[in-house]
Amino acid sequence: MYTLMVADDHPLFREAIGAVIASGLPDSLLLEADSLEGALLKAEEHEEVDLVLLDLGLPDAEGLSGLKQIRERRPDLPVAILSADQDRRTILDALDLGAVGYITKSTPRRDLLAALTRILEGQLYLPPDIMRRPPAEVQRQTPIDEDVRRRLSELTIKQLEVLIRLTHGASNKVIARELDIAETTVKTHVSAILRKLGVTGRVQAILAAGSADLDALLTERHELSR
Amino acid sequence: MYTLMVADDHPLFREAIGAVIASGLPDSLLLEADSLEGALLKAEEHEEVDLVLLDLGLPDAEGLSGLKQIRERRPDLPVAILSADQDRRTILDALDLGAVGYITKSTPRRDLLAALTRILEGQLYLPPDIMRRPPAEVQRQTPIDEDVRRRLSELTIKQLEVLIRLTHGASNKVIARELDIAETTVKTHVSAILRKLGVTGRVQAILAAGSADLDALLTERHELSR
DNA sequence: GACGCCCTCCTCCTTCGGTAGGAGGCGAGA
DNA sequence: TCTCGCCTCCTACCGAAGGAGGAGGGCGTC
Numbered sequence: 001m002y003t004l005m006v007a008d009d010h011p012l013f014r015e016a017i018g019a020v021i022a023s024g025l026p027d028s029l030l031l032e033a034d035s036l037e038g039a040l041l042k043a044e045e046h047e048e049v050d051l052v053l054l055d056l057g058l059p060d061a062e063g064l065s066g067l068k069q070i071r072e073r074r075p076d077l078p079v080a081i082l083s084a085d086q087d088r089r090t091i092l093d094a095l096d097l098g099a100v101g102y103i104t105k106s107t108p109r110r111d112l113l114a115a116l117t118r119i120l121e122g123q124l125y126l127p128p129d130i131m132r133r134p135p136a137e138v139q140r141q142t143p144i145d146e147d148v149r150r151r152l153s154e155l156t157i158k159q160l161e162v163l164i165r166l167t168h169g170a171s172n173k174v175i176a177r178e179l180d181i182a183e184t185t186v187k188t189h190v191s192a193i194l195r196k197l198g199v200t201g202r203v204q205a206i207l208a209a210g211s212a213d214l215d216a217l218l219t220e221r222h223e224l225s226r
Numbered sequence: 227m228y229t230l231m232v233a234d235d236h237p238l239f240r241e242a243i244g245a246v247i248a249s250g251l252p253d254s255l256l257l258e259a260d261s262l263e264g265a266l267l268k269a270e271e272h273e274e275v276d277l278v279l280l281d282l283g284l285p286d287a288e289g290l291s292g293l294k295q296i297r298e299r300r301p302d303l304p305v306a307i308l309s310a311d312q313d314r315r316t317i318l319d320a321l322d323l324g325a326v327g328y329i330t331k332s333t334p335r336r337d338l339l340a341a342l343t344r345i346l347e348g349q350l351y352l353p354p355d356i357m358r359r360p361p362a363e364v365q366r367q368t369p370i371d372e373d374v375r376r377r378l379s380e381l382t383i384k385q386l387e388v389l390i391r392l393t394h395g396a397s398n399k400v401i402a403r404e405l406d407i408a409e410t411t412v413k414t415h416v417s418a419i420l421r422k423l424g425v426t427g428r429v430q431a432i433l434a435a436g437s438a439d440l441d442a443l444l445t446e447r448h449e450l451s452r
Numbered sequence: 453g454a455c456g457c458c459c460t461c462c463t464c465c466t467t468c469g470g471t472a473g474g475a476g477g478c479g480a481g482a
Numbered sequence: 483t484c485t486c487g488c489c490t491c492c493t494a495c496c497g498a499a500g501g502a503g504g505a506g507g508g509c510g511t512c
Binding site: 453454455456457458459460461462463464465466467468469470471472473474475476477478479480481482 | 483487488489492493494495497498499501503504505506507508511
Binding site for chain 1: 304318321322326348349350352354357358394395397427428429430432433442
């Protein structure tokens with residue numbers, strides 16, 4: 001005997017889910033809501049909600065923001081996402097926010113029931129087909145910053161030191177003070193950095209350095225020159 | 227009949243895993259490696275490896291870097307993590323890199339076997355106890371950028387548009403062209419942004435905006451004024 | 453010793469970024 | 483209607499950023 005809630009603004013879809021649950025999980029209580037607010041209200045009334053099935057297209061909660069709101073206001077509430085979105089990234093982000101499952105709307109009825117029972121039993125459910133077809137991302141990502149990495153590796157130690165401070169938003173003057181060198185010297189370094197990174201301004205340099213771990217690069221460089 | 231490989235530098239542990247597999251998955255072939263390089267070499271020899279169980283404490287691959295390397299060099303190879311690390315973040319990152327499962331070393335033998343078969347059947351396995359006890363993170367994270375969020379919400383629509391372009395590294399001139407307004411107007415907007423964000427230069431503004439989803443904020447704002 | 457690389461600093465100059473202050477137009481709401 | 487906030491644009495001024503070009507010193511290699 002479970003209490004479930006489906007939060008979806010499409011009545012027909014709620015109905016379909018209801019039918020699946022009625023057939024596969026008899027004597028379950030199914031609550032319905034067509035908005036995030038409605039879902040949270042209903043959840044107040046019924047203390048013992050075992051699972052919320054949350055659509056990602058709710059009118060008052062676009063995308064994962066709805067999940068985030070629920071997690072902030074009712075961290076005790078188990079939430080599974082029910083969405084047409086099959087993007088791997090979305091699924092991971094949902095997990096990140098604490099979702100206990102992710103069910104795509106294209107899931108066949110039989111699998112859907114299996115997924116629900118899995119989740120209700122305290123397991124986790126994710127679309128295996130998507131999660132098992134891992135990311136082109138790994139390949140896609142590396143060649144992009146492969147170029148940056150190569151350029152970064154051409155920087156000298158001092159230039160790296162300057163670049164690190166650039167990424168912290170420091171002005172030439174501040175950098176000069178911190179490194180105890182003249183501002184003109186800082187300018188020289190900055191110019192060299194811009195040239196080597198192939199960009200036209202400090203802002204671009206910061207964006208190019210992006211998420212690279214410059215501190216790691218720096219210590220690595222220090223060790224090399226040891 | 228599966229072919230599995232366990233990559234762990236602790237022989238005793240490999241032995242234990244071997245015993246579990248022998249008892250629960252008879253006539254499986256178990257390969258062993260004590261380093262990342264060794265694992266990749268062995269994987270070359272045996273084309274039909276169904277699953278690699280990767281420890282996160284390998285001497286030549288600290289943490290998730292080993293997983294990353296495998297994914298880059300052999301994206302076809304299904305890898306599950308086998309680690310003592312029970313950190314939620316680590317698990318999510320592993321998934322992110324394309325792991326097909328995550329098994330903690332504290333998993334009892336019975337559950338371990340269930341997890342392995344699940345993975346070998348093409349499902350996904352994650353430690354339910356950890357994943358179902360979701361993050362204090364949601365609360366921890368928000369107060370940090372609560373301040374930034376408040377400041378960002380004070381920006382007007384046009385100011386947001388300008389800020390978005392600032393974060394792309396655009397100069398005032400470029401922004402002026404893109405928005406089809408005079409550069410002096412852009413300057414006015416930029417000044418207002420700096421004042422409202424409480425920073426002293428465009429670089430600082432970009433860093434302050436940081437990871438905030440400005441585009442989302444913008445559409446949100448548009449909808450509000452509708 | 454000569455060469456190359458790096459770090460340091462300088463001057464001169466241009467462009468960019470940012471502030472201050474003012475001003476007109478426009479739409480929403482009291 | 484009048485007010486208020488927002489967007490638009492302007493002038494004037496000044497400091498920051500960056501390019502060009504030169505120059506000296508330290509350090510390691512051939």
